[in-house]
Amino acid sequence: METLRFAIDNWSVIAVRTGEHLSLVSVAVVLAIITGVPIGILITQNRAWADRVLYAAAIVMTIPSVALFGMLIPLFSPIGYGIGYLPAVIALILYSQLPIIRNTYTAIMNIDPSLREAARGMGMTPLQRLREVELPIALPVIVNGVRNAVVLNIAIATIATYIGAGGLGTFISRGISQTDFRQLVTGAVAVSVLAIVADLSLVYLQRRLTSPGLR
Amino acid sequence: MTASVAEAGAGHRTWRGIVLLAVFGLGIWAQASGIVPAILRYREDIVYLARQHMTLVAMSGGIAIVIGIPLGILIARSRIPFLGPAIGQVINLGTTIPTLAILALAMTVLGLGTPSAVFGLAVLTLLPIMLNTVAGLKSVPAPLIEAARGMGMTRAQILVKVELPNAMFVILAGIRTALAINVGTVPLAFLIGGGGLGELIFTGIDLMEPGLLLAGAIPTALLAVLVDIAVGQLQYWLVPRGVNPLR
Amino acid sequence: MIRLEHVTKIFAGITAVDAVDLEVGAGEVCVLLGPSGCGKTTTMKMINRLIEPTSGKIFVDGRDTAAVDEVTLRRSIGYVIQQIGLFPNKTVEDNICVVPDLLGHDRRQSRKRAAELLDMVNLDPGIFLKRYPKELSGGQQQRVGVVRALAADPPVLLMDEPFGAIDPINREVIQDEFMKLQAALKKTVVFVSHDIDEAVKMASRVAIFRAGRLIQYDTPDNILAHPIDSFVADFVGSDRTLKRLRLLRVADAMVGDPPMVRAEDALDTAARLMAERGHVSIVMVGPRGRARGFVRLDAAQGRPGMVGENHEKLPCIINIRDDLRTAVSQMFMHDLTWLACVDDDGFYRGYVTQRGITHLLGATYRDR
Numbered sequence: 001m002e003t004l005r006f007a008i009d010n011w012s013v014i015a016v017r018t019g020e021h022l023s024l025v026s027v028a029v030v031l032a033i034i035t036g037v038p039i040g041i042l043i044t045q046n047r048a049w050a051d052r053v054l055y056a057a058a059i060v061m062t063i064p065s066v067a068l069f070g071m072l073i074p075l076f077s078p079i080g081y082g083i084g085y086l087p088a089v090i091a092l093i094l095y096s097q098l099p100i101i102r103n104t105y106t107a108i109m110n111i112d113p114s115l116r117e118a119a120r121g122m123g124m125t126p127l128q129r130l131r132e133v134e135l136p137i138a139l140p141v142i143v144n145g146v147r148n149a150v151v152l153n154i155a156i157a158t159i160a161t162y163i164g165a166g167g168l169g170t171f172i173s174r175g176i177s178q179t180d181f182r183q184l185v186t187g188a189v190a191v192s193v194l195a196i197v198a199d200l201s202l203v204y205l206q207r208r209l210t211s212p213g214l215r
Numbered sequence: 216m217t218a219s220v221a222e223a224g225a226g227h228r229t230w231r232g233i234v235l236l237a238v239f240g241l242g243i244w245a246q247a248s249g250i251v252p253a254i255l256r257y258r259e260d261i262v263y264l265a266r267q268h269m270t271l272v273a274m275s276g277g278i279a280i281v282i283g284i285p286l287g288i289l290i291a292r293s294r295i296p297f298l299g300p301a302i303g304q305v306i307n308l309g310t311t312i313p314t315l316a317i318l319a320l321a322m323t324v325l326g327l328g329t330p331s332a333v334f335g336l337a338v339l340t341l342l343p344i345m346l347n348t349v350a351g352l353k354s355v356p357a358p359l360i361e362a363a364r365g366m367g368m369t370r371a372q373i374l375v376k377v378e379l380p381n382a383m384f385v386i387l388a389g390i391r392t393a394l395a396i397n398v399g400t401v402p403l404a405f406l407i408g409g410g411g412l413g414e415l416i417f418t419g420i421d422l423m424e425p426g427l428l429l430a431g432a433i434p435t436a437l438l439a440v441l442v443d444i445a446v447g448q449l450q451y452w453l454v455p456r457g458v459n460p461l462r
Numbered sequence: 463m464i465r466l467e468h469v470t471k472i473f474a475g476i477t478a479v480d481a482v483d484l485e486v487g488a489g490e491v492c493v494l495l496g497p498s499g500c501g502k503t504t505t506m507k508m509i510n511r512l513i514e515p516t517s518g519k520i521f522v523d524g525r526d527t528a529a530v531d532e533v534t535l536r537r538s539i540g541y542v543i544q545q546i547g548l549f550p551n552k553t554v555e556d557n558i559c560v561v562p563d564l565l566g567h568d569r570r571q572s573r574k575r576a577a578e579l580l581d582m583v584n585l586d587p588g589i590f591l592k593r594y595p596k597e598l599s600g601g602q603q604q605r606v607g608v609v610r611a612l613a614a615d616p617p618v619l620l621m622d623e624p625f626g627a628i629d630p631i632n633r634e635v636i637q638d639e640f641m642k643l644q645a646a647l648k649k650t651v652v653f654v655s656h657d658i659d660e661a662v663k664m665a666s667r668v669a670i671f672r673a674g675r676l677i678q679y680d681t682p683d684n685i686l687a688h689p690i691d692s693f694v695a696d697f698v699g700s701d702r703t704l705k706r707l708r709l710l711r712v713a714d715a716m717v718g719d720p721p722m723v724r725a726e727d728a729l730d731t732a733a734r735l736m737a738e739r740g741h742v743s744i745v746m747v748g749p750r751g752r753a754r755g756f757v758r759l760d761a762a763q764g765r766p767g768m769v770g771e772n773h774e775k776l777p778c779i780i781n782i783r784d785d786l787r788t789a790v791s792q793m794f795m796h797d798l799t800w801l802a803c804v805d806d807d808g809f810y811r812g813y814v815t816q817r818g819i820t821h822l823l824g825a826t827y828r829d830r
Contacts, residue, residue, distance in 0.1 A: 061399075062395060062399060062436055062443070063399070063439075064401075064402045064435050064436070064439075066402050066403070066413065066416050066417065066420070067402065067416055067428070067436065068432075069420070070420050070425075071425075071429070073425075073428075074425040077423075112545075112547075114543060114545035114546070115549060117543060117545075117547060118541070118547025118548075118549075119549075120512065121512055121543065121620075122536060122537070122541055122560060122561055122564075122610075123533050123536030123538075123539075123561065124533075124560075132552075132560070133551070136551040136552075137549075137551050154313055155312075159314075159315055159403065162417060162420060163420055172316065173406070175319065176319065176322065176406055184319050184322070184323060185319075185323060187316070188315075188319045189316075191313050191315075191316050192311075192316050195312055195313055196308060198311075199308075211550075211551035211594075212594060213550045213551050213552065213596055
């Protein structure tokens with residue numbers, strides 16, 4: 001129908017917007033992993049800090065995404081990056097922290113303590129134990145957390161268009177304001193497809209990265 | 216032993232001290248930058264929009280609960296073997312679709328305004344509630360159900376007297392999460408004409424007015440926390456002590 | 463090889479291990495035995511410094527363990543735990559080679575050794591090297607656990623109730639296999655157990671612990687025969703004399719150079735031989751000396767005919783390498799007071815009697 005025609009005619013714009021969207025999400029997720037996984041590992045050492053960190057991350061989740069975007073704008077305007085890419089990415093990183101940190105923490109805490117004892121008794125340093133035993137076993141759950149974060153981020157990034165960060169949400173917002181059915185549906189379907197594809201790809205990745213001994 | 220308990224106590228006191236200091240500092244900064252009076256200027260709007268906001272939450276949440284729990288029960292108890300996993304897959308797929316997309320698609324069907332907002336929000340809230348209902352019912356230990364059957368309870372009685380009470384904690388946890396997310400998502404309803412505190416937030420962004428923005432954002436966050444606490448209390452008091460991990 | 467000097471461990475006011483002095487010679491299996499909470503596991507864990515002693519010194523192969531970096535120390539000591547602890551994310555092969563890889567050994571060498579060790583515990587390397595722990599039974603997993611501890615060829619092996627999580631039938635099998643392994647490899651082993659039967663079976667010497675103190679340290683037979691106090695006597699069980707039967711072989715109690723008759727001998731000859739020795743039975747052997755049957759005195763005395771037509775079947779025979787417990791069981795089962803003993807080829811070598819066995823056991827009592 002005409003929506004399909006519209007989509008085909010504007011495929012290059014769709015591609016650009018998809019690229020913007022993906023760039024937002026992937027940069028945010030990668031940075032979130034770099035901060036989140038080590039934090040998740042660190043808090044397994046200390047129960048009190050674990051509670052605090054997880055609580056703080058959970059609080060971030062209750063802040064509506066638009067609101068967080070909005071609050072970051074005045075923060076970054078002084079340095080000239082108020083609108084657009086930067087506050088959006090920062091917000092996405094913050095939202096990704098809970099799933100990633102919580103999953104890393106839970107996965108490592110759930111590891112059978114006798115494995116730690118065996119590793120220690122054999123003469124592994126804590127770092128070696130992490131690398132050879134704990135992380136490989138925790139990996140599936142961690143990737144699950146990343147998957148949650150990615151899907152969440154794709155959804156939130158849709159809203160980032162309202163602070164000028166572009167992305168596929170632009171079709172939706174324009175579709176609403178211009179009462180343009182075609183743009184709206186294109187945007188909605190495109191971003192849904194993106195989310196589903198990302199989700200399934202990460203499920204596949206999770207399977208590939210899981211040791212056969214753990215399946 | 217006693218040494219570490221004292222340490223933990225000291226740690227807690229330090230933490231509380233830091234938080235108090237931070238809030239105090241925030242308060243001073245707020246006062247200094249004139250944020251607080253700026254926000255208070257919109258007092259009437261906040262109250263009005265908050266009421267609208269909560270109405271949306273109540274309506275969509277109510278629909279979600281009324282549809283979600285029975286559906287969840289049906290799926291959990293269904294004898295058709297593939298139904299559970301199949302619906303599970305569909306639900307999972309549903310949860311990956313971005314929020315705005317769902318709202319936008321609702322709008323294409325129901326037009327601008329409250330109906331589509333309520334519809335979209337209800338769909339969003341429905342999924343976690345359904346998932347948790349299924350999970351909660353499935354987690355009821357089989358021996359309990361077997362004992363009930365052995366005693367001569369009908370299926371309906373088993374549901375009401377055994378399964379639901381045991382699953383209640385998990386179901387309420389699902390409602391709690393779903394409603395908190397709902398409150399946080401309502402701001403988007405503004406975009407499709409649904410009203411709510413989103414009006415202050417988006418206008419605040421458009422006009423680059425932090426005061427306006429915070430006037431919308433802070434109440435929304437507070438409402439989300441309040442809803443979370445309220446349902447948490449419900450969870451604490453409604454679920455009998457025997458099955459309540461918190462009591 | 464391992465020497466504990468006045469080793470003590472105090473946890474928050476509780477003395478878990480109290481001034482223990484212990485020495486384990488190279489190639490010996492020392493079993494630390496005692497009830498729960500007696501300090502045996504804590505003592506063993508101080509050897510590889512999983513727990514640090516409050517005071518006292520521990521020497522392994524002449525070197526003070528406190529002077530070596532603990533991680534290096536642990537890589538030179540094999541460690542096997544009750545819960546097995548195979549890493550589920552690694553194949554059996556990678557599990558076994560963990561320590562050699564950490565030490566940087568040549569990969570091909572260590573893989574080859576892994577295969578050899580698996581073979582020694584009756585697990586076909588072709589099948590098992592590439593398997594994952596979850597595909598193995600409990601008994602198979604623990605065998606791999608033991609092999610893993612031996613992979614880097616450490617001189618010392620520490621085992622914390624290693625067979626406790628395995629069902630009783632497989633436990634016997636795996637204990638036997640371990641003893642065969644130990645006979646081949648001659649490691650110095652410290653083994654924690656709470657099972658007296660296991661200790662008696664596996665140990666060169668047994669160290670009995672109680673409330674953190676070392677009560678008695680001696681060979682299994684001596685502990686069974688001469689428990690030092692009533693606690694030890696109760697712990698080893700009131701049937702301790704029967705337990706000693708496991709430690710003795712038929713050959714120890716057998717009377718060798720026995721009288722025997724052939725099928726073609728006359729009953730008279732049989733009766734005469736019995737009278738000479740004061741026996742009431744005599745064994746009939748075949749042309750080459752294999753036990754074939756027996757004749758009773760009352761059946762032979764004063765009767766005409768040949769042994770070959772008038773003998774009875776032997777209700778049971780016992781191998782000279784069997785232990786006395788098996789022998790006594792057979793005696794009870796068949797209501798016999800004596801058994802014919804044969805070697806692996808079936809040749810009649812001698813006989814054991816109930817009297818002879820009780821006499822042998824009593825010998826150590828009379829010594830004192």
